[in-house]
Amino acid sequence: MSVELLNFIETVLNGLMSGVMYSLVALGFVLIFKASGVFNFAQGVFALFAALTLVGYQTGQVPFAHLINELFGTNYHNWYASMPNFFAILLTMVTMIALAWIIERLVLKHLVNQDPIILFMATIGLAFALEGVGDLMWGSDVKVLDVGIPSGGSIWLEEATIGLAAEGSDYYGMYVDVLNIWATVIAVILVVSLALFSQYTKTGRALRAVADDHQAALSVGISLRSIWILVWAISGFIAMVAGIMWGTESGVQFSLSLIALKALPVLILGGFTSIPGAIIGGLMIGVGEKLAEIYIGGYFETGAIENWFAYVMALVFLLFRPQGLFGDKIIERV
Amino acid sequence: MRIKQLLIGMTASVIAVSSYIEMAVADLKFPMLVYRTGAYAPNGIPNADGFVDYYKMINARDGGIGGEKILHPECETGYKTQVGVECYEKNKKDAMVFQPMSTGITYQLIPKATADGVTVYSTGYGRTSAANGKVFKWIFNAPVTYWDGASIAVRHILKQNFGNIKGKKIALVYHNSAYGKEPIRTLETLAKKHGYKLMLLPVDHPGQEQKATWLKIRKARPNYVLMWGWGVMNQVAIKSAASIKFPMENFIGIWWSGSENDVLPAGQGAHGYKSLTFNAPGTNYQVHKDIKKYVHDKGEASGDGSHFGTVLYNRGLFQAMVQVEAAAVAQKIHGTSKITPAMYRDGMENVNLSAKRLEELGFKDFAPPFKNSCENHGGSGLAAVQQWDAKTKKWNMITEYMYGDSDVVQKLIAEDSSKYAAEQKIAERCN
Numbered sequence: 001m002s003v004e005l006l007n008f009i010e011t012v013l014n015g016l017m018s019g020v021m022y023s024l025v026a027l028g029f030v031l032i033f034k035a036s037g038v039f040n041f042a043q044g045v046f047a048l049f050a051a052l053t054l055v056g057y058q059t060g061q062v063p064f065a066h067l068i069n070e071l072f073g074t075n076y077h078n079w080y081a082s083m084p085n086f087f088a089i090l091l092t093m094v095t096m097i098a099l100a101w102i103i104e105r106l107v108l109k110h111l112v113n114q115d116p117i118i119l120f121m122a123t124i125g126l127a128f129a130l131e132g133v134g135d136l137m138w139g140s141d142v143k144v145l146d147v148g149i150p151s152g153g154s155i156w157l158e159e160a161t162i163g164l165a166a167e168g169s170d171y172y173g174m175y176v177d178v179l180n181i182w183a184t185v186i187a188v189i190l191v192v193s194l195a196l197f198s199q200y201t202k203t204g205r206a207l208r209a210v211a212d213d214h215q216a217a218l219s220v221g222i223s224l225r226s227i228w229i230l231v232w233a234i235s236g237f238i239a240m241v242a243g244i245m246w247g248t249e250s251g252v253q254f255s256l257s258l259i260a261l262k263a264l265p266v267l268i269l270g271g272f273t274s275i276p277g278a279i280i281g282g283l284m285i286g287v288g289e290k291l292a293e294i295y296i297g298g299y300f301e302t303g304a305i306e307n308w309f310a311y312v313m314a315l316v317f318l319l320f321r322p323q324g325l326f327g328d329k330i331i332e333r334v
Numbered sequence: 335m336r337i338k339q340l341l342i343g344m345t346a347s348v349i350a351v352s353s354y355i356e357m358a359v360a361d362l363k364f365p366m367l368v369y370r371t372g373a374y375a376p377n378g379i380p381n382a383d384g385f386v387d388y389y390k391m392i393n394a395r396d397g398g399i400g401g402e403k404i405l406h407p408e409c410e411t412g413y414k415t416q417v418g419v420e421c422y423e424k425n426k427k428d429a430m431v432f433q434p435m436s437t438g439i440t441y442q443l444i445p446k447a448t449a450d451g452v453t454v455y456s457t458g459y460g461r462t463s464a465a466n467g468k469v470f471k472w473i474f475n476a477p478v479t480y481w482d483g484a485s486i487a488v489r490h491i492l493k494q495n496f497g498n499i500k501g502k503k504i505a506l507v508y509h510n511s512a513y514g515k516e517p518i519r520t521l522e523t524l525a526k527k528h529g530y531k532l533m534l535l536p537v538d539h540p541g542q543e544q545k546a547t548w549l550k551i552r553k554a555r556p557n558y559v560l561m562w563g564w565g566v567m568n569q570v571a572i573k574s575a576a577s578i579k580f581p582m583e584n585f586i587g588i589w590w591s592g593s594e595n596d597v598l599p600a601g602q603g604a605h606g607y608k609s610l611t612f613n614a615p616g617t618n619y620q621v622h623k624d625i626k627k628y629v630h631d632k633g634e635a636s637g638d639g640s641h642f643g644t645v646l647y648n649r650g651l652f653q654a655m656v657q658v659e660a661a662a663v664a665q666k667i668h669g670t671s672k673i674t675p676a677m678y679r680d681g682m683e684n685v686n687l688s689a690k691r692l693e694e695l696g697f698k699d700f701a702p703p704f705k706n707s708c709e710n711h712g713g714s715g716l717a718a719v720q721q722w723d724a725k726t727k728k729w730n731m732i733t734e735y736m737y738g739d740s741d742v743v744q745k746l747i748a749e750d751s752s753k754y755a756a757e758q759k760i761a762e763r764c765n
Contacts, residue, residue: 007553014545066638073633077640131371139638140375142569142595152577152603175552177577246542249573251599255373255540255566262543293546304510304536306546 001164003171010174011290017180019286020187024242025263026270026278027190028235033272034211035231036108038119042127044260046096046236049134051243051252053095055143057088063137085147089240096236104229112224131257140254145247151179183245187279190241194234194275207231211273265314271327280325285310361402361672362661364389365409365425367434372412373540374565376595380641381435382408384650387625387636392658394628399661400671413565415439422446430678431455431657437513440464440473445758448472453660453679457653458483458589458612462516463750465712467683468762470751474682476656476713477704478612480562480588481746484517485738486610486717487560487586488524500529503556507547507563507571510536514562517588519750521560523742541567548574561587568596576603583608589717592729593645597722605724608732610717613652613701615729617643620696621651645729652701659695660685683708702735708764712747715740 025047032040040046056063060080069075083091107122158173165171198204209217210227218224243252246259270281293306317324366385369378389404398404409421411434418439422432431453434440440460447454448471455474456464462481464473478486492499506521508514518534525532533556535547541563548571551559559580563571568591575585583606587596592609600607622643630639641647664673664681673681686705692698704714716735723730755762 011546011549014549018543018545069638077638135371135375140370140379141640142376142599144599144601146601151573153579172552175549175578250542250566250570251595253373253376253566253569254371255542258373258540258542290546290549294550297546302510302536303534304538306543307538 001166003165003169006161006165006171006174010176011294012287013174013176014180015287015290016283017176017184017286018290019266019283020180020184020279021242021245021282022259022262022266022285023279023282024183024187024190024238024245025259026266026282027187027194027275028238028242029260029263029267030270030272030275030278031194031231031235031238035207036119036210036228037116038108038123039116039272040235041120041123041260042130043235043239043263044257045127045130045134046099046239047243047246047259048252048254048256049099049130049243050092050096050236050240051145051247051256052134052138052143054088054092054147054240054244055145055247055252056138057083057091058085058145059083059143061138066139067136089147092240093237096240097233100229100232100236103232104225108228108232109225127257131254135254143247143252145244145252147244147248149179149182149244149248151177151248154178154181179245179248186241186245190238191275191279203230262310265310267324268314269317269324271324274324274326277324277326285313288313362399362404363425363429364404364406364431364657365421365429366406367411367418367421367432367436367439368408369411369413369435370408371410372414374413377565377590377593377646378413378435379637380593380595380644380646381650381653383636383639383641384647384652385433385654387629387642387647388621388651388654388658390629390634390636391621391625394632394634395624399658400665402661402671404658411436411439415442419443419446426450426452428675430661430673430675431682433457433653433657434460437461437516438511441512444470444473451679452675453682455653455657455660455682457649457656459513462712463747463754465710466747466751467707467709467711468751468764469755469760470711471763472679474706474711476685476706476711477701478589478715478717479712479743479747480516481520481743482712482715482738483588483610483717484520484560485524485743486719486736487588488521488528488530489736489738490586490608490719490733491558492528499557502530502558503533503554504530505533505535505551505554505556505559507535507537507544507551507559507561509541509563509567510538513564513590517560517562520743520746523746524739527739527742537563537567537571540565541570544570544574547571548578551575551580552578558584558586561585561591563587563591563596568593569599572597572604572607573600575607576600582606583721586610586719589649592720592722594727594729595646597724598727600724602724604722607722608719609722609729611645611720611729611731612717612735613645613648614699614731615643615645615648615720619700620698621655621700624696625651648700652697655695655697656685656687659687659691682706683711715743 028043060078062076065077154176157176162173206222266281266285270277289306289310292309297303297305368382389406393403411418415438419442433455437459440456443454458478460475462479464470464475465479521532587609589610597604660682663684664677665671667680668677683706687703689703702716718731718735719733720729721732
């Protein structure tokens with residue numbers, strides 16, 4: 001095979017892997033939108049908050065330490081030296097469920113039957129408030145997140161592909177980050193679990209009923225509030241997974257909340273109501289932006305086109321299929 | 335009626351008391367443009383803490399500068415240019431000096447501060463050609479500029495290759511902003527001079543995703559990678575370089591890409607990564623002892639005190655020290671402790687931080703000496719290379735402080751500042 005072709009395959013492969021990372025964020029958006037019609041602007045901050053909380057538990061950090069010390073003149077920073085990953089993840093999940101409950105009690109409960117734009121605005125407020133709470137609780141330092149997921153280039157793949165190039169050619173084998181392979185495996189498990197949950201459990205069916213028609217679901221005795229708490233909690237769990245993956249790559253820091261911007265073109269492309277759409281959309285955006293950056297980025301004087309190119313792709317799609325690839329078709333009856 | 339009178343009376347009293355307090359305490363105003371929130375907060379916080387701790391120490395130990403207390407109101411910019419300009423407008427009255435902590439904000443403030451008669455001090459960042467004091471009367475960027483930095487990095491590479499880098503490939507991974515683009519011109523000029531091939535790789539804000547950039551590097555296999563990054567971009571780049579097994583000793587960042595925050599997330603992978611620096615890390619200096627005694631031990635530390643001695647905290651100390659020294663010099667020149675912003679500028683232009691003076695100030699061997707003058711607002715142009723040891727989690731200085739290619743840099747500064755002077759119709763001074 002020619003080196004050019006192998007490089008092209010490598011770019012596509014890495015695009016797919018990046019796409020999976022975007023899909024992990026987009027999944028949280030889709031779940032909440034499907035069940036409650038709310039576009040949760042705070043999803044990126046959810047991922048940040050979950051990652052901050054996880055590191056906080058891992059390292060035994062005292063929440064609100066700075067505030068407590070300032071108010072009471074104390075000098076508390078850590079409860080304990082470290083906590084095993086399993087328990088830290090479990091505690092973070094409990095925290096995210098508690099957060100979902102608090103959001104339902106303090107925000108959503110009071111906004112039932114309001115226009116979608118009001119709910120959207122509420123989630124913008126929620127994003128900023130949660131970012132502030134995260135800062136107060138855990139501080140703004142860059143935190144190292146290590147839950148034991150390996151990272152770095154896959155040596156196996158590199159060695160397996162080095163011989164594919166013609167003899168004597170300047171080729172070093174194919175590169176894929178092991179962390180991204182793990183992200184793909186986790187995303188597949190997540191999607192399969194979600195599909196099984198919604199198809200074969202009573203709660204899952206209730207969730208789908210609420211997603212299809214709130215009024216009809218209420219009329220058959222499904223508690224809208226319980227379903228909302230559940231859906232926000234699941235979405236919090238997905239945010240934690242996304243936070244772990246992205247946080248392992250870059251360290252946990254406040255820029256993590258901006259990963260939500262990576263999910264927007266994915267949602268436009270895949271549709272706001274489809275879980276497979278979030279996955280396929282993520283993969284398409286990932287591949288599209290990587291190919292664009294590597295093969296046509298050089299023709300632009302400013303370079304770095306991948307960020308806006310993803311939005312161009314989404315916009316073009318929007319023109320031909322406003323509901324996205326797998327989104328529900330919008331039918332207005334007169 | 336009585337309630338109305340009471341309210342008016344109370345308001346008047348509050349205004350009178352607060353003006354008195356301000357007059358009595360806030361004699362020298364050093365507004366701080368900080369970013370303690372947002373994507374760049376991990377860099378902004380230790381730097382701001384360094385400033386605040388130093389000002390507090392001077393107020394506590396010396397009773398201020400020449401008896402005048404330092405007031406240091408903070409304005410949060412979030413590293414956003416527009417917000418930075420708003421902060422400047424809000425705080426410019428009676429301000430001695432502004433430290434924008436962003437090249438983007440500095441570019442916006444240059445014409446404004448020049449018109450308002452306010453000193454802007456962009457320590458080792460901002461517009462490089464502002465080093466030409468003949469054109470940029472109110473702007474200072476000592477002790478070293480980005481163009482010095484670019485040429486010092488190339489000089490280091492030259493030394494490693496016995497003076498010959500013809501045909502070598504050097505990639506520049508840069509923040510796609512005014513800051514990141516600053517060294518391009520110098521590196522292009524040096525590429526012509528030394529015969530190396532320059533690859534330009536911009537990374538968009540914030541730099542969380544750089545896969546395409548590092549795939550390009552993996553394919554092109556440059557001999558060296560230079561980085562002009564900030565915030566999360568640094569951490570992701572260092573981790574990505576380690577992931578593609580790029581030799582870390584051939585990866586050199588500018589001084590804003592060389593803090594503990596940048597390397598720790600990459601763990602052992604960051605071992606051997608290099609960056610330029612114009613100040614030392616650590617706490618083994620007299621200034622740290624004084625800060626501990628007069629600030630931290632009294633429970634007055636800025637933040638939680640955890641950044642004490644880190645690279646960016648120490649840089650904040652250095653920046654604050656130069657600003658305080660400029661005020662002291664201005665007081666001496668004009669024979670009064672109550673200096674005006676115009677007098678302060680004179681002080682900044684006459685700052686002479688010799689080795690002896692640095693020692694007196696508690697900064698012995700902390701940074702190379704430098705001197706400003708009417709012509710030169712860019713300082714000594716000296717920087718050293720430090721290298722990260724992931725095992726001991728420490729930065730080690732591996733070179734002496736060295737000069738860049740002053741022939742190239744001075745020529746470029748003269749060209750760029752002349753162009754600016756012609757555009758803005760500024761008559762050169764110091765003649």
